[in-house]
Amino acid sequence: MSELSKATEEANAEALNRLVESDPVLEDVLPAREALPGMTDNMILASGPQMPWEDYFGGQREGIIGAALFEGLAEDRPEAEAKLASGEIVVDGAHAHGAVGSLAGIYSASMPVFVVRNKAFGNAGHCNFYEGTNPRRLNYGVYDEGVRDRLNFIHEMVAPVVREAIRRAGGIPLKSIMSRALHMGDELHSRNTAASLLFLRELVPHLLALSKSDPEGVDKTVEALTADHYFFLRLSMASAKCIADAAHGVEGSSVVTGMGLNCKEFAIRVSGLGDLNHWIRGDQANVEAKLFEGHTEDEITWMGGDSAIAETVGVGGFAQAAAFPLQRYQGDPEVMVKRNLTMYDVTVGENTDFRIPYLKYRGTPTGIEIHKVARTAIVPVIDMGIGGKDGGQIGAGIVKPPMNCFNKAIEEFNRAYG
Amino acid sequence: MSELSKATEEANAEALNRLVESDPVLEDVLPAREALPGMTDNMILASGPQMPWEDYFGGQREGIIGAALFEGLAEDRPEAEAKLASGEIVVDGAHAHGAVGSLAGIYSASMPVFVVRNKAFGNAGHCNFYEGTNPRRLNYGVYDEGVRDRLNFIHEMVAPVVREAIRRAGGIPLKSIMSRALHMGDELHSRNTAASLLFLRELVPHLLALSKSDPEGVDKTVEALTADHYFFLRLSMASAKCIADAAHGVEGSSVVTGMGLNCKEFAIRVSGLGDLNHWIRGDQANVEAKLFEGHTEDEITWMGGDSAIAETVGVGGFAQAAAFPLQRYQGDPEVMVKRNLTMYDVTVGENTDFRIPYLKYRGTPTGIEIHKVARTAIVPVIDMGIGGKDGGQIGAGIVKPPMNCFNKAIEEFNRAYG
Numbered sequence: 001m002s003e004l005s006k007a008t009e010e011a012n013a014e015a016l017n018r019l020v021e022s023d024p025v026l027e028d029v030l031p032a033r034e035a036l037p038g039m040t041d042n043m044i045l046a047s048g049p050q051m052p053w054e055d056y057f058g059g060q061r062e063g064i065i066g067a068a069l070f071e072g073l074a075e076d077r078p079e080a081e082a083k084l085a086s087g088e089i090v091v092d093g094a095h096a097h098g099a100v101g102s103l104a105g106i107y108s109a110s111m112p113v114f115v116v117r118n119k120a121f122g123n124a125g126h127c128n129f130y131e132g133t134n135p136r137r138l139n140y141g142v143y144d145e146g147v148r149d150r151l152n153f154i155h156e157m158v159a160p161v162v163r164e165a166i167r168r169a170g171g172i173p174l175k176s177i178m179s180r181a182l183h184m185g186d187e188l189h190s191r192n193t194a195a196s197l198l199f200l201r202e203l204v205p206h207l208l209a210l211s212k213s214d215p216e217g218v219d220k221t222v223e224a225l226t227a228d229h230y231f232f233l234r235l236s237m238a239s240a241k242c243i244a245d246a247a248h249g250v251e252g253s254s255v256v257t258g259m260g261l262n263c264k265e266f267a268i269r270v271s272g273l274g275d276l277n278h279w280i281r282g283d284q285a286n287v288e289a290k291l292f293e294g295h296t297e298d299e300i301t302w303m304g305g306d307s308a309i310a311e312t313v314g315v316g317g318f319a320q321a322a323a324f325p326l327q328r329y330q331g332d333p334e335v336m337v338k339r340n341l342t343m344y345d346v347t348v349g350e351n352t353d354f355r356i357p358y359l360k361y362r363g364t365p366t367g368i369e370i371h372k373v374a375r376t377a378i379v380p381v382i383d384m385g386i387g388g389k390d391g392g393q394i395g396a397g398i399v400k401p402p403m404n405c406f407n408k409a410i411e412e413f414n415r416a417y418g
Numbered sequence: 419m420s421e422l423s424k425a426t427e428e429a430n431a432e433a434l435n436r437l438v439e440s441d442p443v444l445e446d447v448l449p450a451r452e453a454l455p456g457m458t459d460n461m462i463l464a465s466g467p468q469m470p471w472e473d474y475f476g477g478q479r480e481g482i483i484g485a486a487l488f489e490g491l492a493e494d495r496p497e498a499e500a501k502l503a504s505g506e507i508v509v510d511g512a513h514a515h516g517a518v519g520s521l522a523g524i525y526s527a528s529m530p531v532f533v534v535r536n537k538a539f540g541n542a543g544h545c546n547f548y549e550g551t552n553p554r555r556l557n558y559g560v561y562d563e564g565v566r567d568r569l570n571f572i573h574e575m576v577a578p579v580v581r582e583a584i585r586r587a588g589g590i591p592l593k594s595i596m597s598r599a600l601h602m603g604d605e606l607h608s609r610n611t612a613a614s615l616l617f618l619r620e621l622v623p624h625l626l627a628l629s630k631s632d633p634e635g636v637d638k639t640v641e642a643l644t645a646d647h648y649f650f651l652r653l654s655m656a657s658a659k660c661i662a663d664a665a666h667g668v669e670g671s672s673v674v675t676g677m678g679l680n681c682k683e684f685a686i687r688v689s690g691l692g693d694l695n696h697w698i699r700g701d702q703a704n705v706e707a708k709l710f711e712g713h714t715e716d717e718i719t720w721m722g723g724d725s726a727i728a729e730t731v732g733v734g735g736f737a738q739a740a741a742f743p744l745q746r747y748q749g750d751p752e753v754m755v756k757r758n759l760t761m762y763d764v765t766v767g768e769n770t771d772f773r774i775p776y777l778k779y780r781g782t783p784t785g786i787e788i789h790k791v792a793r794t795a796i797v798p799v800i801d802m803g804i805g806g807k808d809g810g811q812i813g814a815g816i817v818k819p820p821m822n823c824f825n826k827a828i829e830e831f832n833r834a835y836g
Contacts, residue, residue: 183743184612185602185775194602197615204622204640208633211626222622324775325601333776357603357742358751358776 004254004371008417011252015271016349016367018247019255019313023119024239026172029163033109035126036097040109043090044068047105047304048262049279050093053084059141059303059387060263063104064091066143070151071108095258096277099126100241100306102234103139103387104263111151112159114235116174118242125241127234129154133227135292135392141303142391154224161214161221165206172202174239178315179353181232182364187323189307189316190330190383190396192232199232200225233307240309244269247367248276254413255348256368259308259380259401261285263301268405270370273412280412282405289386289397290329299388300395308382308399314351314366317381317398318343322356322364329396330383339381340365346372346380370413373406422672422789426835429670433689434767434785436665437673437731441537442657444590447581451527453544454515458527461508462486465523465722466680467697468511471502477559477721477805478681481522482509484561488569489526513676514695517544518659518724520652521557521805522681529569530577532653534592536660543659545652547572551645553710553810559721560809572642579632579639583624590620592657596733597771599650600782605741607725607734608748608801608814610650617650618643651725658727662687665785666694672831673766674786677726677798677819679703681719686823688788691830698830700823707804707815708747717806718813726800726817732769732784735799735816736761740774740782747814748801757799758783764790764798788831791824 004012032039039045044067046060056064065080073089074080083089094101099113107113113126131137132150166172177198184194200222211218225231248257250271258269258279267279284302291297310316320326321340324333331339337358343365344350350363368380379400388394422430450457457463462485464478474482483498491507492498501507512519517531525531531544549555550568584590595616602612618640629636643649666675668689676687676697685697702720709715728734738744739758742751749757755776761783762768768781786798797818806812 183603194612194615197612197619200619200622201615201640201644204618204625205637207622208626208629208636208640211629215626218626219623222619222626226619327775327778332778357745360745360750 007252008254011250011272012255012348012367012369015247015250015253015255018121018250019243019366020351020353021120022243022246024116024125024174024242025119026114026166026174026235027117028115028166029112029159030115031109032107032111032113032128035113035115036099039097040090042073042088043092043109045092045094045097045099045101045105045107046262047094047101047103047306048260049265049267049281050096051262051264053091055264056091058263058301058389059391060104062141062143062391063106063138063303066138066147067106067108069143070138070148071110094306095260098124100237100309101139101304102237102307103305103385104141104303105306106138112155114238116235116238116242118246121246123242123245125238125245127238127241129159130230130234132224137392140387140392157217158221158224161207161210161217164210165203168206168209169202172199174235175353177202178236178239182315182319182322182354183357185323185325187316187319187326187383188236189233189310190385191229191323191326192236193229195232195236196226196229199235236315237307237309240313240315243313244309245276247271252417254370256312256370259312259382260306261302262304266401266405268401268409270409270413273409273416280405280409282408283402285402286400287386287397289395291386291395295388295394299390301387301389303387305384307384311380311382312368314354314364317383318366319354319356319364320381320383321358326383330398342378343381345376346378370406370409374410377403379403425670426672429668429690430673430766430785430787433665433668433671433673436539436668437661437784438769438771439538440661440664442534442543442592442660443537444532444584444592444653445535446533446584447530447577448533449527450525450529450531450546453531453533454517457515458508460491460506461510461527463510463512463515463517463519463523463525464680465512465519465521465724466678467683467685467699468514469680469682471509473682474509476681476719476807477809478522480559480561480809481524481556481721484556484565485524485526487561488556488566489528512724513678516542518655518727519557519722520655520725521723521803522559522721523724524556530573532656534653534656534660536664539664541660541663543656543663545656545659547577548648548652550642555810558805558810575635576639576642579625579628579635582628583621586624586627587620590617592653593771595620596654596657600737600740600772601775603741603743605734605737605744605801606654607651607728608803609647609741609744610654611647613650613654614644614647617653654733655725655727658731658733661731662727663694665689670835672788674730674788677730677800678724679720680722684819684823686819686827688827688831691827691834698823698827700826701820703820704818705804705815707813709804709813713806713812717808719805719807721805723802725802729798729800730786732772732782735801736784737772737774737782738799738801739776744801748816760796761799763794764796788824788827792828795821797821
């Protein structure tokens with residue numbers, strides 16, 4: 001593997017600059033049908049590279065059917081499957097509509113989504129709301145009355161309060177929250193404890209005002225924001241989406257601008273290769289998981305996941321040394337540090353706003369470069385939740401992309417740039 | 419130095435048990451005259467072992483005079499000094515009245531104090547309020563109109579709201595906040611960022627209710643709680659005081675139950691030696707400070723400080739490896755880890771509730787033992803703010819007690835227990 005050309009180096013420097021200079025600000029909460037470009041009332045979005053309906057299986061398929069029922073697009077499961085097969089209900093990838101999906105990543109038209117604007121470049125990223133602490137969730141391939149009720153609770157009780165608070169605030173800058181959270185034990189993918197608290201702190205003055213007219217909604221919202229470690233994940237993901245999209249489309253750049261998986265395959269995007277929806281597909285990812293008590297390895301199943309957008313912009317697995325509390329899932333602190341350091345070998349630079357205290361405030365490794373991955377045989381490390389065959393979250397751990405994604409990307413890069 | 423006797427080992431195990439089992443709960447905010455045992459209207463409290471008025475000098479003396487003026491005990495400085503000299507205004511150590519003072523540690527009778535009850539042992543610890551982000555503060559030996567206004571603001575605007583919120587909550591358990599904060603980059607002495615946010619989160623439901631009748635007070639309180647890293651320090655200190663006091667008075671124990679300094683000398687308390695106000699005095703402490711920009715070493719001055727009560731109960735300098743963001747003041751992360759590990763050599767055990775993620779959740783070193791300090795020649799590490807000659811905070815760093823405190827304590831221990 002030879003050195004990169006000067007043109008590629010320059011293009012990669014520009015892609016890195018866009019990743020680093022991006023400035024995500026939470027602007028609004030809107031229904032998916034209003035917020036997401038191209039979203040229609042009969043559409044369900046799922047995470048990972050888009051596929052024909054018949055290719056979805058397991059939890060991700062269940063999640064799509066569940067969303068059709070939740071949205072009232074079908075009365076029952078057979079009707080939902082028939083309409084999905086006929087194309088009366090359309091399935092598409094969330095990424096293709098400016099959004100990213102957590103795990104199975106299921107969106108329907110009425111769902112409220114966070115609108116995060118990249119103030120530096122003008123584009124927006126979106127993500128829907130965390131469903132709460134119950135491991136049975138639509139985004140883990142489960143749909144039943146409990147899931148429906150919890151979705152309705154979030155949509156009807158929490159989302160309107162958050163929306164009004166954001167509007168009153170005139171937007172909430174997210175980059176400063178993310179920067180600070182990295183100094184407080186978060187890596188912004190599998191751990192978002194501090195970020196959720198910092199976000200709450202920004203909302204408090206507005207929640208105080210809103211509680212006059214909606215005391216119950218505000219109380220429940222405070223609870224939902226801090227009930228566990230995950231509320232901010234969706235904001236971290238939406239931020240990462242608008243950051244990554246801004247870095248896409250730099251002519252000649254070999255920097256990765258997207259990583260994600262559906263139930264069948266892992267895929268990456270490369271800045272200089274094709275449009276925002278051009279995915280280079282490989283085998284399924286590999287996983288090293290620690291499972292919750294009572295679960296076994298044979299239950300692990302793939303349901304998809306766009307949350308690797310976090311690692312794409314230099315947080316999550318690329319900031320493990322900022323989040324030693326994740327050691328239960330990621331290994332001993334020394335292992336986390338060593339693993340984090342290897343990510344500098346596959347990236348083009350460091351983020352000047354996202355810094356890791358234990359590494360003497362070194363910036364997080366940022367801008368995965370496809371040739372470096374191939375040359376070093378080090379694949380990006382992704383911190384991720386693990387779904388079970390019967391639905392629900394059964395653990396968390398480290399997910400690694402297949403190397404053939406990067407090899408295929410290099411082939412394509414060589415065809416494009418010679 | 420020989421091994422400790424079996425009786426001492428057992429007494430120390432009991433002292434450790436009391437340190438670990440203590441359960442601080444914030445119960446109330448009350449004026450010092452109501453909350454502190456023996457506090458009178460003509461009394462000023464200062465940090466460190468109590469001294470005759472004429473022995474106080476520099477910033478600590480200035481703070482005491484300032485408090486007399488603030489309290490209206492004198493019209494002007496000459497009158498204050500005359501009344502202090504005549505005994506019409508009395509000076510005493512905060513520790514002798516169930517309280518701990520930050521740096522110069524100045525209390526007057528009307529000041530609101532936190533009342534923290536040790537639910538496991540029934541005793542209480544107290545601390546007054548953080549004055550805010552301005553480096554010119556009464557507790558750093560400064561008194562002028564700005565200091566007076568900021569004290570009045572805290573006392574009249576913030577303290578009543580916090581008091582009502584605490585009462586509505588029926589008390590706020592602090593140990594769980596402290597435990598979680600140690601997983602979020604705090605060591606609970608020089609850094610309390612996460613703890614302050616976690617404390618705010620506990621108050622929010624009650625602040626929402628209170629904002630109906632006092633919207634401005636609640637808004638200002640939210641601001642004061644999270645304006646910088648220090649609001650929770652006073653709660654950490656009051657907690658540590660009630661924890662340390664509970665461990666005092668175990669017959670035959672050589673565990674340290676208090677450390678503090680006035681402007682003149684450092685002193686320690688030992689569980690099996692004398693009553694709660696029996697201090698074993700030594701030379702002044704030593705300091706390794708990093709100063710704020712624009713300040714120089716020759717400005718460093720001692721004004722006292724009871725905040726080493728944090729290290730006495732196993733946080734602060736004993737949990738540095740939990741707080742890598744303090745590296746600017748404490749040295750590189752590797753240095754912080756090594757320094758933290760040496761504290762296990764001078765303590766009798768580990769705290770099962772206070773744990774350090776980077777050390778694989780090892781409990782913090784807890785229960786300083788005087789013979790171990792002497793034998794290893796390793797003195798406790800104290801994270802502390804640094805005062806300047808002209809008043810105000812000019813930096814932060816590491817303070818180390820003088821060895822002769824521990825040697826004197828061993829002599830006294832030998833006289834008592836043979």
